Structures are given as structure tokens and as C-alpha cells.
Amino acid sequence: MTINALDNGLLGLQRGFQTVTTASGNIARQTSGSGAHQTSGVGSDLVRELVSQRIGQRHTEASVQVGKVADETLGTLIDLFV
Numbered sequence: 001m002t003i004n005a006l007d008n009g010l011l012g013l014q015r016g017f018q019t020v021t022t023a024s025g026n027i028a029r030q031t032s033g034s035g036a037h038q039t040s041g042v043g044s045d046l047v048r049e050l051v052s053q054r055i056g057q058r059h060t061e062a063s064v065q066v067g068k069v070a071d072e073t074l075g076t077l078i079d080l081f082v
Helices: 002-031 044-082
Strands: none
Touching: 002 044
């Protein structure tokens, strides 16, 4: 059970980083160059990407907590049986 929690924490970290990286790239594309001001709806897309970036950040933070709890639980189990 603890190993699954560690795996889930790691998977969550990877997904969170991927979300933040993707959103950051999209923000950079939207805000750089002269084409950024020519597209209608850029403001709403920018807001959507900023929200996505923040969701990725929170996902990553939650996954770190899952990993910490799994590590502490595994440590406790090892201490009990050793």
C-alpha cells in the first residue's frame, strides 16, 4: 500500500510538472512576438493558461505531500518490524 502511495505521489509530480511546463510554454508563445496582439481572445487564453499553471502547481504540491506521508508511513512500518 505504501509503495503504491509513493508511486502515485511520483506520478502526480510528473503530471504536475508537465501541466506547469505546458502552460508556461503556451503563455510564452502567446505573449512573445508581434503575433500576440493580432489574435482575438488572447486575453482569455492567457488567463486559462495562468489558471492551468496554478492548478499544475497545486497538483505538484499535493503530490509532494502524498510522497512525504507515504515515506513517513513506510518508515514507521519498518521501525515496527525491525
